[in-house]
Every structure is written in C-alpha cells, then in structure tokens.
Amino acid sequence: MMAWFTESAEDLRRFRVLTGGQAVAEALRQIDPDVFPVYPITPQTPIIEAFAQIVADGKSHAHILTVESEHSAMSAAVGAALAGARTMTATASQGLAYMIEIVYLAASLRAPIVMAVGNRTLSGPINIHGDHSDGMLARDTGAIQIYVKNAQEAYDWMIMGTRIAEHPDVLLPVLMGLDGFTLTHSAEPVEIEEDGLVKEFVGSYEYPYALLAGTAGTYGAFAMPEHYFEIKRQQIEALDRGGVVAQRIVEDFAERTGRAYDLVEGYRMEDAERAMVIMGSQSGTVEEAVDSLRARHQKVGLVTVRMFRPFPRQMLARLLAPVQAVAVFDRSSTPGSFPPLYQEIRASVNGPRIDSIIYGLGGRDLTIDNVIQVFDRLGQSAQDSNAIFYAGSDSRTKEG
C-alpha cells in the first residue's frame, strides 16, 4: 500500500523518513510513558538511542531507568507498572531471553508493559541478525504478541499495543516484534499522526490496584495448589480476550487514522489454490512472488499473521480452509519437531495439504526465487510431505 504517492501535499507533510527504531521512538514520544527501564542490545539499540535523545531534549517526561541487565529492566518494569506508572521497554535476542523469567511474572501479575522487540536470533553461534527465535522463546509467557511488516506498522502497533495491553479486560504485557535490521535499521516513509490524536487514543494509564494510588495490596503472593490453577486460568482467559479487544482497537484506530489493520491479513486470497503463511517483514517478499505468479495466471495467495498471541485460529481457518495447499514459513525452529507457526496452523486449519518451511535463520535473506520454488513444489502433489524444508539453505555441510 504505497498510499503516500496519492496523498495531497498537506497529507504528505505527515510523512517522515524513519527507521523502524526511530518510528518506535516517535510513538514513544507521543505516548509519553512514565517509566522506561532498559538495557541496550543490538538491534534494539536504535530505539533507546532515539528515545533517550527525545527525553534529553525535553520532549518526553519519561524516566529512563538505566539498569544493569534485561532481567532487572523487566523487574523494574513490573514494579513501576503495578505502582501506577505507564511502563514500556525494548529489547532483543539474548536480552529477551534473560528477561523472560520476569515476563512470565509480568503476565501473571497482569502488568500491562508494552515492549518493542527488535527480533534477532538466539546464540549460538552468536549472530546479531534477524529471525523470530527470541519472540518464540517468549511464546508461552502469557504476553500478547504482534509481529509487524514495516516501520509504519511498528509505529502504529506501539500505539495500538498500549491500548490493548492496558484494556481492563486484558491487563497483559504486549510484545511487539519488528525484524532486526530489516525493520529496526532501515528507513522508509512513515505517516506520523498528530500528538493530540495519539494522546487521546491511548488515554491515561489506569491500572486498577496501583500501589501509589491508595489501593495498595499484596502483589505476587504465594499460591498453593488450591489457588494456582484458577489464577493461571484467569490469566489464560485474559489473553484470549486480548484478541477480541484488539479487534475493536484496530477498528477504532482505522476510524481515526484511515489505516485499517487485520489481525490476520489475506493478500490475493479470493480464489487462491495455493497459499503461503508468514509473519514479519518478509511478508513483502512473498507479496512480490505472489504478484509475479498471479501475472502468470497462477492462483496463489498470501496470509500474513500479525497477531501471534492470542493466535487468531478462526480467522486463519476461514482464510485457509478453501485452499488446496498451504506452505507455512517459520523464521525460527523447534529442533526435534515442527516449528511454531506451522504447529499453530496445523492445529487451526483442516483440509489443505500443509507444508513446513523454515527460512531466514540468523538473518539469511529469503529471495523471491526461494518463494517461487516453494509455490512450485506445493503444486506438485496433494499429499502432505510431512517433512520440513529449508528455504534459502541448499548446501549441506557435513560435520567432521
């Protein structure tokens, strides 16, 4: 959607050329959180660099808490959020891995912390480039997970994510993933809304039992077997409600900004016989491949999953049930089994043949040719291959 080519001159003034990291920082300036505990890590660093500059320039009142680790960053974030401060943070890769113990606590304590994750692979071998291994490690923390396609979406979903996290029916952390380097460090035009619109959209922070608001209680009490199960179920149900709440919030956002998002987006799916499913920035590559195959009269389509938790099962079932064959692209692995997105699609969709494709580990590019190869293979047989294919990794290196 290259909308900016057709905008009026007045509208064009709202566009700025920003990296994904800067776009997140711009959203942070407008949301103006109270507390931002953070520890630097590539490729998240551009976010905190840009936001620290904004705070230093007096354009946000946020208290940036420079802590000694990501574990401490999330611990401080939990405390601040329960004390009654709108709290956000940013991290990536090993940083998220180190944070995860406390992300579980944030979710179970229902601390609505919004975090931007510059998705990067996990060591080892040590590698700073993009894939979704870090986000998938946080898969079962109980946080809402969003994966965005470009810098515009990173900006928009920081704003929508704040509303989703803090909604009284939800009260859960939101993890917004933007692919490391591909999005965090690459600049593109981003439409920035008026400060007033964003402030009104997110509203004020209203955590119901704020420590500093005279309603202080006991937080994080020990729960014996007779209580733990029910408390955990409450948390699971709150995450499920997150999908319904998010749907309402994207509609409100569309009304105010004109940018309409689907939690799961279909592209040229109307009469598609073969479809790809993917999350994150490489969705654009598949779009190109779909366009070139459609030009050759092949009935192919693309489904981009934006919300990974809660997983929009019904939406995916509706989109994919009529298709003959589906290839699910995962940018992470589950050694010893099928990768995460594939498992989700398998559990949600009945009917089509479904193939598992792993791509892009450690920042490897996914080319249009890679995608076309996968589409070709999908057309060859109606049988499940029951194997994992590695797109863009042809050569095998023997151990020895």
Next chain:
Amino acid sequence: MSFPETIRPGAVILRNDQSVPNMSGWRTGKKPTVKWSQCVDCLICWSFCPDAAMILEDGHFVGIDYQACKGCEICVTSCPTQAVYMVPEETPVSLREEIGGVL
C-alpha cells in the same frame, strides 16, 4: 477446600479481601480439640505443634486455630494428660474461656 469467590486480576490481595487466610486444606475430616477439665496448661502441645496452631493468651493455652491446624495429631500424641483428642470436622468445639475452664 475453601476458595475465594473472586480473584482479582493478577491475584492482587487488597486489605479486606480475606481477613483470615485459610491454611487448613490438608485436614482429612478430623480436627483436634481439648478436654479443658484435663488440661494442665503445660504448653507441651504448643511447643510440638508444627503449625503454631495452639492459641496462647497471656502465656496460657486457650484453644486451637483451625485455620492453621493441619490435623497431624502430634498434639494428641504429645499431651501428657491425654487432654487433646480428635473429633469429626463438623463437631462444635469451644475455647477455654467459653467453657469457663480454670487456669
């Protein structure tokens, strides 16, 4: 098993949510009680009870806290005068002063 009707999000507990936490979920149908006429207030049961369920007032043994008692019967075994004995859970029991026991 007692269970609060509502649990707040995040299991936050506010001041008046549950005045006495119930930790007695492990008792299996019987609870200890005291034949006050036989009790010599030696506090041996108090010193043996692993859950600090014996209630003292001004240093005197006055009754058992059933929110804390787990029903292990150590008090029954430890009492030198056989003043402590087990009764079915539903049996009404009294504190020392309620039956006018002498200290």
